Amino acid sequence: xxxxxxxxxxxxxxxxxxxxxxxxxxxxxxxxxxxxxxxxxxxxxxxxxxxxxxxxxxxxxxxxxxxxxxxxxxxxxxxxxxxxxxxxxxxxxxxxxxxxxxxxxxxxxxxxxxxxxxxxxxxxxxxxxxxxxxxxxxxxxxxxxxxxxxxxxxxxxxxxxxxxxxxxxxxxxxxxxxxxxxx
Amino acid sequence: xxxxxxxxxxxxxxxxxxxxxxxxxxxxxxxxxxxxxxxxxxxxxxxxxxxxxxxxxxxxxxxxxxxxxxxxxxxxxxxxxxxxxxxxxxxxxxxxxxxxxxxxxxxxxxxxxxxxxxxxxxxxxxxxxxxxxxxxxxxxxxxxxxxxxxxxxxxxxxxxxxxxxxxxxxxxxxxxxxxxxxx
DNA sequence: CGCTCGCTTGATCTCGGTCAATGCGTGTGG
DNA sequence: CCACACGCATTGACCGAGATCAAGCGAGCG
Numbered sequence: 237x238x239x240x241x242x243x244x245x246x247x248x249x250x251x252x253x254x255x256x257x258x259x260x261x262x263x264x265x266x267x268x269x270x271x272x273x274x275x276x277x278x279x280x281x282x283x284x285x286x287x288x289x290x291x292x293x294x295x296x297x298x299x300x301x302x303x304x305x306x307x308x309x310x311x312x313x314x315x316x317x318x319x320x321x322x323x324x325x326x327x328x329x330x331x332x333x334x335x336x337x338x339x340x341x342x343x344x345x346x347x348x349x350x351x352x353x354x355x356x357x358x359x360x361x362x363x364x365x366x367x368x369x370x371x372x373x374x375x376x377x378x379x380x381x382x383x384x385x386x387x388x389x390x391x392x393x394x395x396x397x398x399x400x401x402x403x404x405x406x407x408x409x410x411x412x413x414x415x416x417x418x419x
Numbered sequence: 420x421x422x423x424x425x426x427x428x429x430x431x432x433x434x435x436x437x438x439x440x441x442x443x444x445x446x447x448x449x450x451x452x453x454x455x456x457x458x459x460x461x462x463x464x465x466x467x468x469x470x471x472x473x474x475x476x477x478x479x480x481x482x483x484x485x486x487x488x489x490x491x492x493x494x495x496x497x498x499x500x501x502x503x504x505x506x507x508x509x510x511x512x513x514x515x516x517x518x519x520x521x522x523x524x525x526x527x528x529x530x531x532x533x534x535x536x537x538x539x540x541x542x543x544x545x546x547x548x549x550x551x552x553x554x555x556x557x558x559x560x561x562x563x564x565x566x567x568x569x570x571x572x573x574x575x576x577x578x579x580x581x582x583x584x585x586x587x588x589x590x591x592x593x594x595x596x597x598x599x600x601x602x
Numbered sequence: 603c604g605c606t607c608g609c610t611t612g613a614t615c616t617c618g619g620t621c622a623a624t625g626c627g628t629g630t631g632g
Numbered sequence: 633c634c635a636c637a638c639g640c641a642t643t644g645a646c647c648g649a650g651a652t653c654a655a656g657c658g659a660g661c662g
Contacts (some may be wrong), residue, residue, distance in 0.1 A: 250508060258512040280505060310493055317500045322463060324507035325433060330443040332558030335616065367641065380618055382642055392522030398627095398641070406495035519650065550609065563650055565610055581609075 240268045245364035250331045259373040331375045338383045339374040342413035363399040423451045428547035433464045442556040514558045522557040523567045525596035546582040
């Protein structure tokens with residue numbers, strides 16, 4: 237049914253019938269993904285590890301049995317699904333209303349924030365995904381992603397070498413991505 | 420917790436802290452919305468009726484009690500939530516990868532399809548929402564929405580007067596919106 | 603009657619997509 | 633060990649879809 241990530245990173249994406257991929261999210265340690273399969277017990281989404289990754293499979297039928305005896309578990313899972321919905325809707329806002337710079341600033345801040353919660357450095361990290369994945373996720377081309385990274389670097393917001401990123405000016409970045417707080 | 424729509428139509432949207440609105444969906448008779456509130460028992464989303472609308476409120480605590488005694492109900496609701504996630508991810512694809520014409524074609528077809536399921540005419544209907552709402556939902560400006568409607572009409576795909584729409588060439592429209600089948 | 607609101611249409615501008623070239627690290631085979 | 637290819641990232645030049653600005657129009661309403 238779903239999977240909890242121990243270490244590493246995952247990209248989730250779905251392919252439409254015309255063959256194009258849409259990255260729907262990046263998942264990092266401590267996060268859970270794979271809700272969509274519940275709808276019809278057939279995943280429309282696929283997931284690939286972006287680096288060496290350890291996951292914990294949670295089969296749906298096991299979960300059903302468990303939650304019958306533990307109602308609190310059921311509520312917890314519904315909350316996690318609802319959080320997924322909120323995340324998606326945040327992404328929808330990002331794609332519908334925000335510029336390339338705003339989208340990438342938001343992504344960087346989201347990653348920073350999520351790493352911070354896991355007690356990892358929120359200002360120095362390695363992006364697990366490629367520029368192409370970022371572009372796909374944010375509805376941009378590789379070239380635009382690359383240009384924005386360069387521009388951010390020129391402005392002194394970040395320092396980055398390929399996937400290695402250091403956030404230098406967090407306030408300015410979050411100023412760019414005036415989005416609601418991460419769920 | 421959530422609401423089932425008897426008649427009329429609803430637009431759901433959320434406002435970010437900078438005050439901008441993002442329409443996250445249109446809901447029609449027989450559909451259910453309001454999942455997001457489960458995450459923290461506080462809705463980030465708001466809903467307004469677009470026309471005279473009758474809804475049925477489903478409070479979360481009632482639901483919890485019910486589903487404890489009826490496990491099948493719980494599964495059913497999780498499936499509905501998962502469908503919501505799938506819908507959102509379809510919208511994400513639409514916003515990230517598709518042109519203005521493709522987005523609007525998809526919306527028209529989605530409405531057509533959903534009306535058809537309720538045994539209403541899938542080719543002649545009245546759009547319950549304004550051009551501005553459509554634009555907000557699809558990440559477009561009012562002007563672009565209006566222009567695309569005009570272009571579709573010029574191409575003989577649809578006939579429309581303000582909110583009254585008739586689909587003349589369904590194959591061509593679905594050709595435009597080469598998207599995966601609605602969940 | 604005059605006002606506002608929603609919709610349409612036109613003119614212009616701009617952000618980001620497209621096309622193309624280059625660099626760079628890595629793996630592979632001679 | 634070197635040559636080459638391949639994937640990924642960067643950068644530049646150009647172009648176009650859609651945003652922005654502006655004007656006009658019909659319908660509803662005080």
